[in-house]
Amino acid sequence: MGRHRPCARRGAREADALAGAVRRSARAVAAGTALTTAGGTSASRRSVSPAMLALLLLVPLALADVTGGLADAGALSVRSRAAQRRLDALRATPPAVTDPPAPADLPAGHAVALERAVLGWDGHPVLDLGDLTLRAGEHVGVTGPSGSGKSTLAATLVRFVDPVAGRVLLGGTDLRDLALDDVRGRVGLVDDDPHVFASTVVENVRLARPGASDAEVRDALARAHLGAWVDALPDGVHTHVGAGSREVSGGERARLALARSLLADPPVLVLDEPTAHLDGPTARAVATSMLDAAARAGRSVVWITHGTVGLEAMDRVVRVGGAEARPVSPPRPVRSAAGG
Numbered sequence: 001m002g003r004h005r006p007c008a009r010r011g012a013r014e015a016d017a018l019a020g021a022v023r024r025s026a027r028a029v030a031a032g033t034a035l036t037t038a039g040g041t042s043a044s045r046r047s048v049s050p051a052m053l054a055l056l057l058l059v060p061l062a063l064a065d066v067t068g069g070l071a072d073a074g075a076l077s078v079r080s081r082a083a084q085r086r087l088d089a090l091r092a093t094p095p096a097v098t099d100p101p102a103p104a105d106l107p108a109g110h111a112v113a114l115e116r117a118v119l120g121w122d123g124h125p126v127l128d129l130g131d132l133t134l135r136a137g138e139h140v141g142v143t144g145p146s147g148s149g150k151s152t153l154a155a156t157l158v159r160f161v162d163p164v165a166g167r168v169l170l171g172g173t174d175l176r177d178l179a180l181d182d183v184r185g186r187v188g189l190v191d192d193d194p195h196v197f198a199s200t201v202v203e204n205v206r207l208a209r210p211g212a213s214d215a216e217v218r219d220a221l222a223r224a225h226l227g228a229w230v231d232a233l234p235d236g237v238h239t240h241v242g243a244g245s246r247e248v249s250g251g252e253r254a255r256l257a258l259a260r261s262l263l264a265d266p267p268v269l270v271l272d273e274p275t276a277h278l279d280g281p282t283a284r285a286v287a288t289s290m291l292d293a294a295a296r297a298g299r300s301v302v303w304i305t306h307g308t309v310g311l312e313a314m315d316r317v318v319r320v321g322g323a324e325a326r327p328v329s330p331p332r333p334v335r336s337a338a339g340g
């Protein structure tokens with residue numbers, strides 16, 4: 001037995017050391033738990049029983065489980081407050097355009113005319129466009145370098161912004177005298193950065209015409225050259241896309257926006273860089289089918305591009321970005337002149 005004594009002593013020393021560590025830990029825990037338990041716990045080398053030690057060791061584990069989410073909740077709360085501040089700032093921002101107090105009746109025709117128009121934002125001129133007309137059924141190309149004001153023209157035509165000077169007429173009536181809904185029902189825009197909502201493909205397109213059937217949406221997708229893409233999706237048109245689910249490429253986004261415009265079928269369609277994200281052959285195929293569809297429907301088109309795709313099919317092309325807008329091709333007879 002004697003020769004086992006040193007070993008037993010070492011074991012006892014280790015146990016003492018462990019107990020000491022546990023007691024030290026228990027004291028620290030006790031100090032912590034004292035803050036959170038009514039009355040607190042007094043732990044001293046002599047008074048801490050094994051049961052109490054176990055309790056004091058387990059309590060912080062349980063607390064860690066309970067309080068682990070607090071850090072995330074704190075971060076979320078900070079982000080929510082920042083989002084709330086941004087929303088408040090947005091709500092406090094006066095809208096760039098408003099409905100007129102007594103909107104004029106919607107005119108019969110849908111010719112568009114810009115008269116001595118200077119376009120810009122917040123009163124700052126960006127583009128001195130002068131006069132530009134878009135007869136009903138006419139297809140006008142607008143080209144020019146980046147930053148020359150092409151997207152500003154698109155925004156002006158759907159009255160997201162008013163011209164800094166001059167006016168824009170739809171069927172002879174100033175856009176500012178028409179209800180905003182009437183303007184945007186007549187003049188559709190495919191913008192250069194279309195949004196995909198976190199929803200299904202079919203709902204992403206149907207928002208352009210809420211009463212449309214699934215078959216009509218499918219047809220619009222096919223005409224926008226997305227038929228094969230949608231067929232390959234796991235749930236077809238009912239596949240969820242957008243944030244948090246299946247990502248959509250820039251080219252697919254652009255064609256979803258074109259499908260929306262085909263479904264909405266407005267008499268005047270403004271397309272801002274509609275083929276910018278597409279490869280050459282797809283861009284040309286999409287341009288041809290969009291423009292053919294527009295010609296069949298007698299739809300007026302403003303085709304905006306910094307490149308050349310689609311311009312060869314225009315009745316007229318206007319270049320912006322110099323001192324003033326200037327035509328780069330002479331007007332051709334309008335292929336369809338429905339309305340005035």
Ligand SMILES: Nc1ncnc2c1ncn2[C@@H]1O[C@H](COP(=O)(O)OP(=O)(O)O)[C@@H](O)[C@H]1O
Pocket residue numbers: 121126144145146147148149150151152153
């Ligand atoms: N929403 C906006 N608010 C303020 N300024 C804008 C806005 N959009 C464009 N601009 C400004 O208008 C000018 C022309 O831009 P834009 O019309 O987008 O040109 P383009 O489409 O030809 O590239 C740029 O100086 C740009 O910063």
Ligand SMILES: [Mg+2]
Pocket residue numbers: 150151152192272273
């Ligand atoms: Mg642009």
